[in-house]
Amino acid sequence: MKFSQLDEKMRLYETSADQLVPPGFYIVARLDGRGFTKLTKETLYLEKPFDFRFREAMGAATEHLMQCGFNITYGYTQSDEISLLFHRDDASFNRMHRKLISVLAGEASAAFTHALGHMGAFDARLSVLPTEKVVADYFSWRAEDANRNALSAYCYWKLRERGLSLREASERIYKLSVGEKNELLFSLGINYNDLPAWQKRGMGFYWKMAQRKGFDPVRNAETQVLRRTLHREAELPIAGYREMIVNLITHAPGAEPEGRQLLLN
Ligand SMILES: Nc1nc2c(ncn2[C@@H]2O[C@H](COP(=O)(O)OP(=O)(O)OP(=O)(O)O)[C@@H](O)[C@H]2O)c(=O)[nH]1
Ligand SMILES: [Mg+2]
Incomplete structure (x- = not known):
């Protein structure tokens, strides 16, 4: 062949x-x-x-x-x-x-x-x-997954710190509601509301347009360019998160590379 x-x-x-x-x-x-x-x-x-x-x-x-x-x-x-x-x-x-x-x-x-x-x-x-x-x-689903896992994980590790075994700690929190886990954590010295947002909600990354200095070799001169820069958000909102996502979708630059960088002058 x-x-x-x-x-x-x-x-x-x-x-x-x-x-x-x-x-x-x-x-x-x-x-x-x-x-x-x-x-x-x-x-x-x-x-x-x-x-x-x-x-x-x-x-x-x-x-x-x-x-x-x-x-x-x-x-x-x-x-x-x-x-x-x-x-x-x-x-x-x-x-x-x-x-x-x-x-x-x-x-x-x-x-x-x-x-x-x-x-x-x-x-x-x-x-x-x-x-x-x-x-x-x-994205609401993943953020709520983060929230629930953070609450359970804090309860679990605080109980372990108090000397409970893997099994005892797991059994203790297994049937608790979200409210009951909050109360348990409070009794162990932690107010869930005070924990860092990134632990409870995760972190988001999106593009922002920012002005940057560039150089035009043809004109041999400095230029101003609008460039996408990556923004990291470690304090994602709870209220308005869905709107934030839809807004990002609506204003996202196009798939073509020219849409990602705009020359200003
Ligand atoms: N100690 C510690 N563990 C973390 C942290 N972030 C994530 N993990 C652990 O990463 C694991 C993620 O869970 P899974 O993805 O369900 O488990 P996995 O062992 O990766 O299993 P597969 O994804 O099925 O391969 C959990 O055990 C978390 O506790 C962290 O900041 N510190
Ligand atoms: Mg995994």
Whole structure:
């Protein structure tokens, strides 16, 4: 068999499961650290329930994902996960499912490992969402997941500090309502309302237009350019979060690179 025939034949096997995300839908990718319970509790003994160095590595990975060639409107991280909202018109890799998840997982793993100085790998999945409202639902869902996990984690680790075993602490909080967990935590010396917002809500990343100095080599002169700069928000709002997401979608620069940088003069 000629190489060209073999090549054509074998590529059919390789691409038989390929799927494209149809145009007009919002893609949200979620990356999640693989086996990070072991990494955080057994390998590295990070601070519990929240570790600043870990937060910074997750933040660095999110920032890298937003700048590695896709047009991402909003990035969000909490715990060991990262969510990325693609611009609706982003056509990277022809919106091919396998390309998006494999490239994102690879980029996230590399960036996190580089930032933390210890190996960490991520899986990736895509949600294909029909409307801005469902996109807002998605991010409300992840933020509420962060909120509930933070409350439970604080209760759990405070009980462990008081000498309860893994099983005793888990059993103690298992059936408690959100209100009861708040009361338990208060009795253990912590007012949940006073905890840092990033621990309860996660962190958001989005683009802002900012004026920067540039240089025009043709005119040999300084210029002013409007450039997208990445903003990190560690105090995400509770009221108005959905509106914030919809607003970012509405005002997101287009998928084409020219939309991302405007020359002023
Ligand atoms: N100590 C510590 N642990 C953290 C921190 N952030 C996240 N984690 C831990 O990371 C883990 C994330 O949970 P999961 O993603 O459900 O568990 P996993 O072990 O990564 O399992 P898979 O995702 O299924 O591979 C939990 O054990 C969290 O407690 C942190 O700041 N400090
Ligand atoms: Mg994980």
